[in-house]
C-alpha cells in the first residue's frame with residue numbers, strides 16, 4: 001500500500017491505524033466548548049476530554065482516537081506567513097490509564113515510519129530535560145533509541161518546551177516527547193535543541209503522570225494518561241512535500257480562488273506573485289476557513305465572546321480583500337466559503353448541511369462592514385493627520401462603535417502608519433459605554449480549561465434540574481440550546497418562543513428547589529445513543545457523542561426528575577446544591593430564551609455522582 005497523501009487520506013489513515021490498535025474512534029467535538037467558561041474555543045484534542053483525563057469513565061473505553069477541529073487566536077497577527085493558522089485540525093490518540101510511554105512511542109513511531117513511510121532519518125525527537133519537579137525523561141529517550149532513533153537526534157529540553165499542562169491551575173500534567181520533521185536545507189543534521197529552525201514539530205505525546213496541586217507541588221498520579229496531538233496541516237505539508245501549509249491540497253484551492261479575484265497587471269506581466277499579495281491571500285484563506293467552521297458550529301458575529309472573535313476574523317479578511325483590490329459587496333465571502341466547504345464538506349458533513357446559513361451569515365456581515373469600511377477609513381485618515389504618534393482612545397472607540405472597527409484592526413492600521421493607539425483611553429471610553437463584554441472575552445480567552453470545582457459541579461447539576469423543570473412547566477418543546485457555567489453562575493439557553501411570565505419563572509425555581517430539598521440521588525449509567533433515546537433521556541443527540549454515552553439520572557425509586565445524556569461530572573445528591581435562584585430570564589436570539597441562575601448555601605466539599613450498573 002502506498003502512503004496516504006491527501007488530507008482526507010491522512011485523517012482516515014490515522015483513525016484506521018489507531019482503530020486497528022484497539023482505540024475507539026470518537027467524533028470530534030464542536031469548536032465551542034460546552035460548560036466551560038474559561039476558554040472560548042476548543043484549542044486541543046484533549047480539551048473535550050478533560051473530565052476523562054481527570055478520572056471520569058469514558059463510555060467508549062480507555063483507548064480513544066479522533067480528529068478535532070481547533071482554534072487558537074494567540075498568533076492571529078502572525079497569520080500570513082508560511083506556517084501560522086488560527087483554525088487547524090488535530091489528530092489525537094488517548095490512553096486513559098491504559099498504555100503509557102512504551103505503547104505511545106511505539107505506535108507513534110510505527111505510524112510515522114510504516115503508515116506514512118517517513119524515512120527514520122528525516123525525524124528527530126525532543127524529551128523533557130528534568131528539573132526540581134520531575135526527573136529527566138530518560139525512559140522516553142531510551143524507548144526512542146530502542147526503535148532506532150540515534151542519540152544525536154534526541155534533544156532534552158526544559159519545561160517551557162517539553163511539558164504539557166495542567167490545563168488549569170491544578171490537575172494532571174507531565175513531560176512530553178515531540179516528534180520533528182527535517183525542513184532545513186541539505187541532509188538532516190543535529191536535533192531541535194541545536195538547530196530549532198530546521199526541524200518542524202509534527203506530533204506531541206504527553207505523558208500525564210503527575211498531578212499539580214494548589215501549592216504548586218507535583219505528585220505522581222495513580223491513573224497515568226497519554227494525550228497526543230498531531231497537526232494535520234503540517235503532516236499534509238510533509239506528505240505532499242510542500243514548504244508551506246497554505247500549499248497543501250485543501251488550502252491551495254482557497255488561496256488560488258482569492259488570487260484569481262485579485263487582478264494585478266504587474267504581477268501578471270512578471271508572472272510572480274508579490275509576498276504582500278500572498279500574505280493577504282493567506283490571511284483571507286485562514287480567517288474565512290476559520291469563520292466557516294465557527295459559523296458551522298452555531299456562532300453568529302457579535303460583540304462578545306466567540307461572536308466577537310468571529311467578527312474580527314471576517315472583518316480582518318475583508319480588509320485584506322480591500323488591500324488586494326477585491327470587490328466586497330456581500331458576495332465575496334460566501335463565494336470563498338463555497339470553496340472551503342468543497343474542500344471540507346466530505347469529512348465535516350455539517351458544513352455542507354449548513355452551507356446556506358454559513359453563506360448568508362457571511363454575506364450579511366460583509367455587507368454591514370463593507371458599507372462602513374470606506375467611511376471609517378476616511379475618518380481614520382483624518383484622525384491620523386491630526387494626531388502625533390498616538391491615536392487617542394475616543395477616536396479608536398468612535399471607529400469601533402460607529403464603523404465597526406475592532407480595536408485590534410485600528411491598532412494594525414495605526415501600526416501601518418507608525419503610530420500607537422491609546423488602548424487605556426479606548427478601554428475607558430468603552431467602559432463609559434457600559435459594554436465590558438469584549439474585555440471579558442479577552443480575559444477569558446487567555447484562561448485555562450474548566451476546573452470542575454465544587455461550584456461548577458453544583459451548577460452543572462443545577463443545570464440538569466433547570467432543564468427538566470422548564471420542560472415540566474413550559475412543555476416538551478424546550479430543548480437545550482447552549483450552556484455556560486462559571487464558578488458564580490449558570491447560563492442556560494433553551495428553545496421557547498415567548499418571554500416567561502413571572503409566575504412561570506417562580507414555578508420553575510420552586511420546582512428545582514423542591515428537587516433539592518428532596519435530596520435526590522444522582523448517578524449515571526453507560527448505554528448506547530439508541531437505548532438512551534428509548535429510555536427518553538434528553539440531550540443534544542448530535543455527532544459529538546460517540547455510539548456509547550453516559551446518561552445521568554436524578555431521582556429515586558418513586559420519581560425520575562431528570563434523565564440526560566452528559567459527560568459529567570455531577571454532585572452525588574441534589575441536597576448539596578443548597579438553594580437555587582433564577583436571577584434573570586431574557587431573550588437570547590430568535591426563539592431562544594436565556595436564564596441566568598445561581599446556587600447558594602450548599603457544602604463546600606462535595607461528593608461526585610458515581611456509576612450505577614443496570
Ligand code: SER
Pocket residue numbers: 043044045046092164204205206227228229230
Ligand atoms: N495537548 C497536547 C497539545 O495540544 C497534545 O495533544 O499539544
